[in-house]
Amino acid sequence: MIEVNSLTKQYAGRTAVDGLSFTVEAGQCVGLLGPNGAGKSTTMRILAGYLSPSSGTARVNGFDVFHDSIKARRSIGYMPENAPLYLDMRVNEYLHFRGALKGLRGRELRKRGIDVMEACGLTASRRKIIATLSKGFCQRVALADALISRPPLLILDEPSNGLDPLQMRHIRELLAELRPQQTILLSTHLLGEVEQSCDRVLLIHRGQVCADDTPRNLVRKLRAATDVKLELQGQGPFEEELAKISGVRKITERKADGEWRRFTLRVEARADIRAVIFEVALQRHWHIRELHRELPSLEDVFVELTEGK
Amino acid sequence: MRILITLFIKELRSLFFSPVAWVVLAMVMLINGFSFRAAVAMLESGPQASSIVALTFFSRWFWLSYFFVFPLLTMRLFAEERKLGTFETLFTAPVHSWQVVLAKFSATMFFYCLLWLPSLGNFHLFQFMTKGASEIPQGQIIGSYILLFFLGLFNIAAGCFASALTSNQIVAATLSFTISLLHFLLGVFVLYLGQQVPPQFASFVHYFATVEHIPSFTSGLLDTRPLVYYSSLMVVFLVLTHHVLEFRRWRL
Ligand SMILES: Nc1ncnc2c1ncn2[C@@H]1O[C@H](COP(=O)(O)OP(=O)(O)O)[C@@H](O)[C@H]1O
C-alpha cells in the first residue's frame, strides 16, 4: 500500500527526513512513533502530496505521490496535525463540501455524509458551526472527512494530540472499529497510543527509522532502562562506589549544588537499586538529600537507542 | 468541472458569510451615491461636455472605491486558508492548484460584478426622474461597465497573487493595494510630466493609463487594446498565483 524509498526532505538546508525507507502492506495499522521534530508530519505531508520530497520516491496504492499526485491523493484519507477546518461552516456542510471535492455526487454523497457522521459520533452536532466545537469534536470532524470517500489508506497525523483522556479513548475506539478493514498510518509521540492501536511501529528519530518492530517488542526495549537521580554529600570517591552496585550502566554527574554532588544513574529497569544505594550511603556515612527513580522520557530512550548504533 | 463548481460555490458562500463583503458592498454603494450626486451637481451647475456616465466615473469619488475594493475582497482568499491550516486539507484533496485559483478568482469576480449592479440603478432612476429629458446613450453605459469589468479582472488577479504570498491578511491587502496604486501611478505619470517626455514614450505609457482609458470607454468607445492589456495582466497574475501555490512542491 505504501512504499517509501530513501525519502529525504530538506527545509532550507535543514534535514527533516533523512533517507527514510519502509513499506506498509494493505490491512496493516502502522504507527510512526517519534519525539516532536522527528519528521513524522513531514513524511506524512509528502505521502499526502502536500510537499515534494527533496530526493527519493514514495508510492501509495501504486501511484507515485509526486508524479501521479492526484491519483495517489484519491487513495488517501489524510488528517493533518491539529485538524484544520473552516470555522464558519456547519459540520454537515463541511463534510458535504469535502465529499464533493473528493468526487462523491448526489445520493452517494449524502449517504456517505450521514454514515461518517454516524461512525464518528457527530450526528447530534451535525448542524453546529465548527467554530463552536471542542477540540475533540474537531478531531472527529477531520477524521470523518478523511473517511468520507472510503479511501483504501488512512494517514492520521497525531489523531489524539491535545485531547483529554476521555476524548482520546473515543478516538482510539473509533480507530479500533476501523482497523480490521483499513490500512492505517498514524503518527504519535505517545508510547501508549501505539501500544493500543497498532500492529507495527516505526520508531523515527531525526528523520531516520531507528526501529521497526511490533509494539510489544518495542515497549520491552524502551522500558529497558530507567534513571535514578541522587544528591549526596560526604567522603568520596562516589563514582567508584556507585559503579560497584550491580545494575548500574552509566553514571553521569550533574552540576553540583554547593557541597551537594548530584548524579544520574542509568540502571536496568528490572533492578530497583534505590534500597541498595541507601545501604551503601549508610556504610560510607554519606548524607542523602535526594534519591528518586525517573522513568525515562521517550526522548532519552531515543538518544540511547541511536547512540547505541 | 464539477470540482471547479464545488469550489466556486464554497468560495461564494464564505464571501457572503464574511462581514467584509457586506461592508464593501455598503461602502461602494455609499461612494457611488456620492459620486452620482457630484455628477448631478455638475450638470445642475451648467451645460457639460460629457454625459452623466462620464462625470460619475471620472469623479474623485470613483477612485476611492477603486482602491479599497480590491484589497478588501481578495485579502482573505489564500491568506486565511494558510492561517487556518486548511491550505493543507485543501491541497491534499484530489484537486489541482489551478482549479482552486480559478474558483477563488471567479467567485470574487462574481461578487465584484454584483457590487456595481446597484449603480446601474442610479442611471435608470435618473432617467426616470427626469422623465427621459436627459438622454443616456446605451453605448456609454455598456462601455463604462465593460471597462469596470476588465479593471476588475486585472486587480482581482493581482489581489489573488498578493494573498497567496502570505498568511497575513493585512500584508496581503497592503501588497494588493500597492500593486493597484503603482499601476495607477504609472498611468498618471505621463499626465504630470506632460511635454517633457518623447511622444513615443508617452504613447507607450498610454497602455498602463487607466485614467486615460476611462474617457474613451465612458464615451462609448470600445478600444480593444486596453481590454487585451488588462486580460493579459490577469493571466500573468493568475499564473503567478498558481506557481506560488505550487512552490511548496518544487524540488529545490
Ligand atoms: N515548513 C517548515 N520549514 C522549515 N522547517 C520545518 C518546517 N516544517 C517542519 N520543519 C522542521 O522539520 C523538522 C521535522 O518536523 P516535523 O515533521 O513537523 O516533525 P514531527 O511531526 O515529528 O514533530 C523539525 O525540526 C521542524 O522544525
Ligand SMILES: [Mg+2]
Ligand atoms: Mg508533527
